[in-house]
Amino acid sequence: MADSNTVTPGYFNALTVGLWRENPTFRLLIGMCPPLAVTTAVKPALTMGLCVIFVLVCSNIVISLMRNLLKPHLRIIMFCLSIAAFVTVADLYLRDFSPKMSETLGAYIPLIIVNCIIIFRAEACASKYNVLISILDGIGSGTGFTLALCILAGIREIMAAGTFAGIRVMPDSFVPWAAMQMPVGAFVTLGLLLGLSAIITAKKD
Amino acid sequence: MLNKFKFFMQQSWLLLLASFLFGLMIAVADSAWKPKVEANKTAKIKNLMKGLINAASFDIAVKDANIQSSKGLVKTDIYKALDDKGNVLGFEYIASGSGFGDKIELIVAVDANCEKYLGYQVLSSNETPGFGDKIKTDGFRKQFINAPAVEFALTKVGKPENIDNEIVAISGATVTSTAMINIFNKSLVSVKDALSQKGLIK
Numbered sequence: 046m047a048d049s050n051t052v053t054p055g056y057f058n059a060l061t062v063g064l065w066r067e068n069p070t071f072r073l074l075i076g077m078c079p080p081l082a083v084t085t086a087v088k089p090a091l092t093m094g095l096c097v098i099f100v101l102v103c104s105n106i107v108i109s110l111m112r113n114l115l116k117p118h119l120r121i122i123m124f125c126l127s128i129a130a131f132v133t134v135a136d137l138y139l140r141d142f143s144p145k146m147s148e149t150l151g152a153y154i155p156l157i158i159v160n161c162i163i164i165f166r167a168e169a170c171a172s173k174y175n176v177l178i179s180i181l182d183g184i185g186s187g188t189g190f191t192l193a194l195c196i197l198a199g200i201r202e203i204m205a206a207g208t209f210a211g212i213r214v215m216p217d218s219f220v221p222w223a224a225m226q227m228p229v230g231a232f233v234t235l236g237l238l239l240g241l242s243a244i245i246t247a248k249k250d
Numbered sequence: 251m252l253n254k255f256k257f258f259m260q261q262s263w264l265l266l267l268a269s270f271l272f273g274l275m276i277a278v279a280d281s282a283w284k285p286k287v288e289a290n291k292t293a294k295i296k297n298l299m300k301g302l303i304n305a306a307s308f309d310i311a312v313k314d315a316n317i318q319s320s321k322g323l324v325k326t327d328i329y330k331a332l333d334d335k336g337n338v339l340g341f342e343y344i345a346s347g348s349g350f351g352d353k354i355e356l357i358v359a360v361d362a363n364c365e366k367y368l369g370y371q372v373l374s375s376n377e378t379p380g381f382g383d384k385i386k387t388d389g390f391r392k393q394f395i396n397a398p399a400v401e402f403a404l405t406k407v408g409k410p411e412n413i414d415n416e417i418v419a420i421s422g423a424t425v426t427s428t429a430m431i432n433i434f435n436k437s438l439v440s441v442k443d444a445l446s447q448k449g450l451i452k
Binding site: 115123126127130134144 | 265269286287
């Protein structure tokens with residue numbers, strides 16, 4: 046149910062809040078499974094990010110449209126239902142039009158259903174504000190998440206294979222760091238990036 | 251009773267309506283993209299078949315042959331691989347059975363007389379990474395290339411380099427290894443029957 050005391054954010058603010066100030070990965074630390082699991086290369090990370098943007102925008106539209114009809118005890122189940130429906134469509138699309146990418150991402154696409162970012166945006170924004178604000182919020186948060194995935198994947202791919210999105214960027218003499226392709230590489234890179242984001246935030250404040 | 255029903259509908263009509271609409275949306279998307287799934291599967295099968303026998307073309311040798319699997323008879327086509335002069339190089343068919351994780355589907359190739367295997371490719375499987383999924387690796391697959399087309403037996407000790415009817419199991423994946431042997435053994439009899447009924451082998 047829409048809260049009558051809630052102040053509607055501006056359109057620009059809705060679009061940009063997820064890019065840095067409420068970036069799901071670097072600032073809120075929610076939905077941390079994909080940043081650790083699908084960032085071995087840029088292409089799967091970008092695909093995952095695009096799927097999350099699609100699901101976020103679509104579920105935000107639906108939830109925003111029915112926000113005045115939502116009963117408190119049905120709120121979460123309605124969120125999950127709409128998220129699951131759009132994730133299924135994204136999963137079917139990938140399976141049919143990009144089977145290799147679908148195989149690479151495996152269970153992580155269906156697992157978007159339980160990604161905290163989407164439920165969080167549904168609860169924090171779509172269930173309170175109008176459709177346009179919700180769409181912009183979905184695009185902003187999704188883009189922030191996608192950028193975080195791509196930065197993480199870019200670093201790991203360059204260090205582990207000497208390539209960026211499949212294009213060679215390191216000299217032939219470069220010795221790949223095999224550890225960067227393994228889970229330890231994800232944890233170390235994410236830790237360093239979180240540290241960097243904390244330093245930037247502290248300096249800004 | 252009527253009041254209870256009315257209360258139930260008042261509380262849950264949105265959930266029921268949304269479930270119906272979302273279900274409809276998924277059904278429409280799935281059926282609209284179904285031809286693409288079939289095309290992907292056909293392209294994958296053709297690619298895998300070409301990897302087993304480097305033939306100029308593939309024709310259907312037996313349409314809807316009944317191939318024995320662990321879950322009974324499955325209807326599938328048996329293909330013949332032809333060279334550019336039209337000579338039969340071998341036959342290929344899809345054989346399936348229950349694995350450790352899920353159903354295993356293989357494309358199996360036999361020679362023109364159905365006397366020896368030319369190899370197999372995994373069409374679909376969901377076996378344990380690092381263990382059962384070694385059925386996709388050359389180390390296990392090489393045991394089947396040029397192996398006699400007779401009933402296989404599984405052994406836990408032996409040399410995989412020896413090409414005979416004894417297949418060395420994958421260490422730590424006995425269930426998957428047994429499933430593979432069963433797929434080969436069960437399908438072979440029905441394939442031989444179907445080919446000899448058509449007069450394609452003696």
